[in-house]
Amino acid sequence: MTPEVVAARWQFAFTIMFHYLFPVLTMGLGVLIAVLKTVELRTGQTAYGAAARFWARIFAITFAAGVVTGIPMEFQFGTNWSRFSRYAGPVVGQTLFMEGVFAFFAESSFLGIFLFGERRVGPRMHWLSAVMVAFGAVLSGFFIVATNAWMQHPVGYRVAGDHVELTSLWALLTNPYVRWQYPHVISGSLVTASMVMAGTGAFYLLQRKHEDAGRIFVRVGVIAGAIFSMTSLFRPGFHGENLTRMQPAKVAAMEGLFKTQNGRPLAIIGMPDRERQELMDPIYVPGLISFLAYGNFDARVTGLNDIPPTSDPPVEIVYYAYHIMVGLGHYLHRDPERLGVLPVARYALPSARDALDPDDGRARSLYRERGRLVGRGSGSSAVDRVRAEARRRVVVSQRHGRDDVLHAHRLHGTVPRARPCSTCSSSRASSTRARRPRVATNVAEHGVVPAADVHAGGLRRARRLRSRPGRDSPAARPRSRRTGAADRLDRPGVERQRGVAARRGGALVAAFPTFYAASFSGFYLALMLVLWLLLLRGIGIEFRHQIHHPLWEDAWDVVFSIASLLLALLFGVALGNVLRGVPFDAEGEFRGTFAVLLNGFSILGGVLSVVTLGMHGACWAALRPTATCRRARGGSRRSAGGCRPRRSSR
Amino acid sequence: MIGASFVVRPDFTRNFTAHVWLLAAPVATLAALAGARRFIGRDDLRAFLCSSGYIAGILASTAAGLYPTLLPAAPGSAAPGLDIYNAAAPRSSLLAALVIYLVGLAIVSVYLSYVYRVWRGKSGVNYE
Numbered sequence: 001m002t003p004e005v006v007a008a009r010w011q012f013a014f015t016i017m018f019h020y021l022f023p024v025l026t027m028g029l030g031v032l033i034a035v036l037k038t039v040e041l042r043t044g045q046t047a048y049g050a051a052a053r054f055w056a057r058i059f060a061i062t063f064a065a066g067v068v069t070g071i072p073m074e075f076q077f078g079t080n081w082s083r084f085s086r087y088a089g090p091v092v093g094q095t096l097f098m099e100g101v102f103a104f105f106a107e108s109s110f111l112g113i114f115l116f117g118e119r120r121v122g123p124r125m126h127w128l129s130a131v132m133v134a135f136g137a138v139l140s141g142f143f144i145v146a147t148n149a150w151m152q153h154p155v156g157y158r159v160a161g162d163h164v165e166l167t168s169l170w171a172l173l174t175n176p177y178v179r180w181q182y183p184h185v186i187s188g189s190l191v192t193a194s195m196v197m198a199g200t201g202a203f204y205l206l207q208r209k210h211e212d213a214g215r216i217f218v219r220v221g222v223i224a225g226a227i228f229s230m231t232s233l234f235r236p237g238f239h240g241e242n243l244t245r246m247q248p249a250k251v252a253a254m255e256g257l258f259k260t261q262n263g264r265p266l267a268i269i270g271m272p273d274r275e276r277q278e279l280m281d282p283i284y285v286p287g288l289i290s291f292l293a294y295g296n297f298d299a300r301v302t303g304l305n306d307i308p309p310t311s312d313p314p315v316e317i318v319y320y321a322y323h324i325m326v327g328l329g330h331y332l333h334r335d336p337e338r339l340g341v342l343p344v345a346r347y348a349l350p351s352a353r354d355a356l357d358p359d360d361g362r363a364r365s366l367y368r369e370r371g372r373l374v375g376r377g378s379g380s381s382a383v384d385r386v387r388a389e390a391r392r393r394v395v396v397s398q399r400h401g402r403d404d405v406l407h408a409h410r411l412h413g414t415v416p417r418a419r420p421c422s423t424c425s426s427s428r429a430s431s432t433r434a435r436r437p438r439v440a441t442n443v444a445e446h447g448v449v450p451a452a453d454v455h456a457g458g459l460r461r462a463r464r465l466r467s468r469p470g471r472d473s474p475a476a477r478p479r480s481r482r483t484g485a486a487d488r489l490d491r492p493g494v495e496r497q498r499g500v501a502a503r504r505g506g507a508l509v510a511a512f513p514t515f516y517a518a519s520f521s522g523f524y525l526a527l528m529l530v531l532w533l534l535l536l537r538g539i540g541i542e543f544r545h546q547i548h549h550p551l552w553e554d555a556w557d558v559v560f561s562i563a564s565l566l567l568a569l570l571f572g573v574a575l576g577n578v579l580r581g582v583p584f585d586a587e588g589e590f591r592g593t594f595a596v597l598l599n600g601f602s603i604l605g606g607v608l609s610v611v612t613l614g615m616h617g618a619c620w621a622a623l624r625p626t627a628t629c630r631r632a633r634g635g636s637r638r639s640a641g642g643c644r645p646r647r648s649s650r
Numbered sequence: 651m652i653g654a655s656f657v658v659r660p661d662f663t664r665n666f667t668a669h670v671w672l673l674a675a676p677v678a679t680l681a682a683l684a685g686a687r688r689f690i691g692r693d694d695l696r697a698f699l700c701s702s703g704y705i706a707g708i709l710a711s712t713a714a715g716l717y718p719t720l721l722p723a724a725p726g727s728a729a730p731g732l733d734i735y736n737a738a739a740p741r742s743s744l745l746a747a748l749v750i751y752l753v754g755l756a757i758v759s760v761y762l763s764y765v766y767r768v769w770r771g772k773s774g775v776n777y778e
Contacts, residue, residue: 089739090739090740090742090743091743093739093743093747094743094746094747094750097747097750097751098750098754101750101751101754101755101757101758102750102754102757105754105758105762106757106758106761109758109761109762109765110761112765113765113768117768117769120768120769121768132761160740163740165740165742165743166740166742166743166746167742169746510739510743510744510746510747511738511739511743511744511747512720512732512734512737512738512739513737513739514732514736514737514738515720515721515732515737518721518732518737519721519732575712578712578716578720578721578722579712579715579716579722580722580724581721581722581723581724581731582721582722582723582724583723583724584723584724584730584731608708612701612704612705612708613705615686615690615701615704616698616701616702616704616705618690619686619690619694619697619698619701620698622690622694622697622698623694623695623697623698624772624773625772625773
C-alpha cells in the first residue's frame with residue numbers, strides 16, 4: 001500500500017466512525033419521539049408532548065451533525081475511492097439513490113413540519129409528522145444497510161468489463177445479509193437512544209431539575225431500553241450463523257480461529273498472536289462456536305489457515321473490536337435484570353410513582369448507573385462498526401472468486417480494499433435529491449442549490465435588520481425559537497435544503513459512475529473547499545439559535561453569509577470549468593491542480609453566479625415578508641443592493 | 651460571459667445550428683433577465699419568477715450547448731472528455747434509477763406540496 005492509500009483509509013475511517021455516532025442516535029430517537037407523541041395523542045398528557053419537543057430539538061441537532069459529517073463520506077466515495085465508485089456505482093448507487101428519494105426527503109421534510117409547524121397543523125398531523133420522521137430515519141438505515149450488505153455479500157449483479165451491472169433490484173433489496181444485519185443495527189440504535197433518554201432523565205432527577213420531564217424520560221427510556229436490549233441479545237448469535245456461512249474469514253478473525261477444527265470452542269478472553277498462530281492465554285467455552293454457527297457442538301469451523309492469503313484479514317483489529325463490542329453489549333444485557341426489569345415494574349405502574357423519589361437512596365444509585373450506561377450504549381455501537389468495517393475488505397473478493405480478486409486488484413487498484421463504509425455510510429448525506437439523470441445533472445444541481453440557499457441568506461440579512469431595533473431591549477426579541485417570525489420564514493426550508501447539496505451523489509453514482517469518479521477525484525481540493533463551506537453553513541444555521549446573544553448570533557450570521565457567498569462563487573467556477581473543459585490523462589482521470597480550475601473564464605462564471613443568485617435571493621426576500629416587514633425589507637434591499645443586477649460581468 | 655463562452659468553446663454553436671429550436675433556451679433566458687429588470691421593485695412575485703426563469707435558462711442554455719458532453723476535455727488532453735454515453739451506467743442500472751426516480755418523486759411531490767401549503771402566504775414579524 002502506498003502512503004496515499006494509507007492516508008486515504010485513515011481519512012475515510014475517521015469520517016465514517018465520527019459520522020456513525022449521529023445516525024445511530026437519530027434512528028432510535030426518532031422512534032422514541034413518535035412513541036412520546038403517541039402517548040400524548042392517546043392520553044392527552046401534554047407533558048409527553050413537551051418531552052417530544054425537547055427530544056426533537058436534540059434530534060434536529062444530531063440530524064444536522066449527521067448530515068454535515070455524512071457529506072464528507074459521500075464526497076470521499078468519489079475523492080478517495082473513485083475506482084470503487086466507477087466499478088460498483090451502477091449497483092450501490094441505486095440504494096444510495098433510494099435512500100435519498102424515499103427516506104431522507106421524508107425525514108427532513110417532516111422534521112421541518114414537526115419542529116416548526118405545530119401551530120400550523122393539527123395535533124394528528126403533528127403526530128403523523130413524528131411518525132414519518134421515525135419512519136424516514138429507520139427506512140434510511142435500511143437502504144444504507146442494504147448498500148453495505150451488498151458489499152459484504154454481493155447479489156443481483158454481474159461483472160461486465162471494468163464494472164458491475166445490476167441484474168435485479170429486488171435481489172439487492174432482499175439480500176439475505178440484510179435480514180440479519182438490519183435488525184442488528186436498528187436494535188443497537190434503539191438501545192442507544194433509550195439509554196440516552198433514560199440517562200438524561202436520571203441526570204435531571206439527580207440534579208432535582210425538570211423532575212416531571214425527567215420522570216418521563218426515565219420511564220420511556222427504561223422500558224424501551226429493556227425491551228430492545230433483550231431483542232438485541234439474540235441477534236448477534238443469528239447474525240453469527242449467517243456470517244459463518246457467508247464470510248468464514250471474518251468469523252475466523254473475530255474469534256481468533258487460527259486453525260480449522262471440529263467442535264470449536266469459544267474464547268471468552270485471550271490475545272491473538274499472529275506470529276505463533278494461536279490465541280494466548282485463552283479461556284474457552286467448549287464447542288460453543290460450532291454450536292452458534294451450525295447448531296452442533298462438533299461442527300467443523302474454518303480457521304485462518306484455510307483462508308487464502310489474499311483474503312487474510314487484520315486479525316487483531318477485528319478480534320479486539322469484536323470482543324470489546326461483545327463485552328459492552330453484555331454489560332447492557334446484564335442491565336435488564338439488575339437495572340431494567342425492576343425499575344420497569346416500578347415506573348410502569350402509575351401508583352408506584354413515589355418510587356421515583358430522588359431522595360430514595362436506592363433510586364439514586366439506579367439513576368447513577370443509568371447515566372453511566374449512556375456512554376456504554378454508544379460505545380458499543382461504535383466499536384461494532386470498527387469490527388464490521390475492518391473485516392469488510394475481504395468480502396467482495398471472496399464472492400468473486402480468487403481469480404477475480406487478483407483481476408480486480410490489478411484492474412482497480414484499491415478496489416477490493418476500498419470498500420466504503422457501512423450502515424452509516426452517508427446515512428444522510430448520500431441521499432440524493434430526486435433528479436433526472438440528464439445532461440446537465442451537475443450543472444443543474446450546482447445552480448439550483450445556491451439559489452435556494454441564497455433565499456435563506458437574503459432572509460437572514462433581512463431578519464438581522466429587522467431585529468436590530470429591538471436588540472437593546474431583550475423583551476422585544478423573539479422569546480421562543482418556534483415563534484420567531486424569521487424562523488418560520490426560513491428554517492423549514494433550510495431543514496430541507498440542508499442536505500440537498502450532497503444529495504446529487506447517489507443519483508450521479510447510479511447514472512454516471514464514471515463522471516462521478518473522474519470529477520470527484522479530480523476536483524479534490526475544490527470539493528474539500530465546497531465541503532468546508534457546506535459544513536460551515538450547516539453549523540452556522542444550527543448553532544446560531546442555541547445561544548441568544550448578539551455576539552454569538554452575529555458571528556454565526558457572518559460565517560453563514562461568507563460561506564454562502566463563497567459557495568455561490570465556487571459553483572459558478574465549477575460551471576465555468578464544465579464549459580471550458582479540463583485536462584484528462586490517458587486513463588481518463590482529471591490531471592491538474594486547483595490553480596488550473598481558477599482561470600479567467602471560470603472566475604467570470606463565479607462572478608456571474610454570485611450576481612445571479614444574489615439577485616434571486618433579494619427577489620425572494622422581497623417577496624415573502626408581509627407589509628409590516630417592508631420597512632425592514634427596504635433595508636435588506638440596500639444591503640443586498642450590491643448583488644442587485646448590474647450585469648457588469650455580462 | 652456569453653462572448654467568452656464562444657471563445658473558450660468554439661463548438662458551442664454546433665447544437666444550436668443543428669437544432670434551431672434549441673435557441674429557445676438562450677432567448678428565454680434573455681427574456682427572463684429583461685423581465686427581472688423590469689419587475690424588480692414593482693412586482694415582487696413576477697420579479698422572483700423571472701429571476702427563477704433566468705437561472706433555469708442559464709443552466710438550460712449551457713446544457714443545450716454542451717449536449718451530449720458532461721465534462722469536456724481541455725485541448726491537449728490524452729483522453730476524450732466525458733459524455734453521457736461513455737460515462738453512463740449500464741442500461742439495467744439506468745432503468746432502475748428511472749423507476750426509482752419516478753415513483754420517489756411522485757411521493758415526494760405529494761408531501762412537499764403539503765409542506766409548501768402549510769407555510770403558504772406571507773410571513774410576518776411576530777414577537778410574542
